[in-house]
Amino acid sequence: MTETAARPGGAHHSLTRGAATIAYHHTPAGPSGQGKPGVIFLGGFMSDMTGGKATTLEAWAVERGLSFTRFDYQGHGASSGRFADGTIGLWADDALAVLDQVTTGPQILVGSSMGGWMMLLAATRRPERVAGLVGIAPAPDFTEDLMWDIFDADVRRRIMEEGVWNRPSEYGPEPQPITRALIEDGRNHLLLRGPIAFGGPVRLLHGQRDPDVPWQLSLRIAEALTGDDVRVTLVKDGDHRLSRPQDLDLLCRTVGALVDEIGG
Numbered sequence: 001m002t003e004t005a006a007r008p009g010g011a012h013h014s015l016t017r018g019a020a021t022i023a024y025h026h027t028p029a030g031p032s033g034q035g036k037p038g039v040i041f042l043g044g045f046m047s048d049m050t051g052g053k054a055t056t057l058e059a060w061a062v063e064r065g066l067s068f069t070r071f072d073y074q075g076h077g078a079s080s081g082r083f084a085d086g087t088i089g090l091w092a093d094d095a096l097a098v099l100d101q102v103t104t105g106p107q108i109l110v111g112s113s114m115g116g117w118m119m120l121l122a123a124t125r126r127p128e129r130v131a132g133l134v135g136i137a138p139a140p141d142f143t144e145d146l147m148w149d150i151f152d153a154d155v156r157r158r159i160m161e162e163g164v165w166n167r168p169s170e171y172g173p174e175p176q177p178i179t180r181a182l183i184e185d186g187r188n189h190l191l192l193r194g195p196i197a198f199g200g201p202v203r204l205l206h207g208q209r210d211p212d213v214p215w216q217l218s219l220r221i222a223e224a225l226t227g228d229d230v231r232v233t234l235v236k237d238g239d240h241r242l243s244r245p246q247d248l249d250l251l252c253r254t255v256g257a258l259v260d261e262i263g264g
Helices: 052-063 088-102 114-125 142-150 153-162 180-189 216-224 245-263
Strands: 002-007 010-017 020-027 038-042 068-071 107-112 130-136 164-167 176-179 202-207 230-235
Touching: 010 088, 020 052, 020 088, 038 052, 038 088, 038 114, 052 068, 052 245, 068 088, 088 114, 088 180, 107 114, 107 245, 114 130, 130 245, 142 180, 153 164, 153 180, 176 180, 202 216, 202 245, 216 230, 230 245
Parallel strands: 038 068, 038 107, 107 130, 130 202, 202 230
Antiparallel strands: 002 010, 010 020, 020 068, 164 176
């Protein structure tokens, strides 16, 4: 791990994983956070760790002395690699590397959109480290259910024959490269085809005006989880990002309640 920059409350570092470098920002627990779980933020598809949800939650956590970690998957933000070379499996392994090598003790994983898939994969692989989950418009299996299954025949053909289709994005000027590798690798990590083996507490937040990930998906996740301590909060006028001040307040309150429940 190498320190690349510093700022109050923590430092930007990079974690070496093979030939790749994973950029992250970690703030250790303060005196008031001792004995309480840390918090890790897992971002979404083509997003990075500088977004409003990650930084707002960080400021909230640091103020309470909680350990907080945010990071960029390969091909995202300040990490190495090309986005188009990424897959669900690669990014899930990035998340595990951060969990394993940057943090200690129990952690609450907070996953936004694709990060909700990442947090569920991490929870099933490291149940002894994951104390609880908070999903924000969580999108497990999106490469199959929200991409492949709804793409028309021409888009599917282009993905299979040309290896990539550049989908226009409503969230920025750059199109989203949807690759054959992304689709095919995603099938190795599907979770909603059976029970999701995690028994810890889970809180899911979902806007009912989400144009990208149907809010009903959070209900499917709740049903699939093997644990009973699962709650879904629907925000009737909420969009996909849930980044308005009232949404961010709901996020911080939800994480805070879970920290208190787990940490005692």
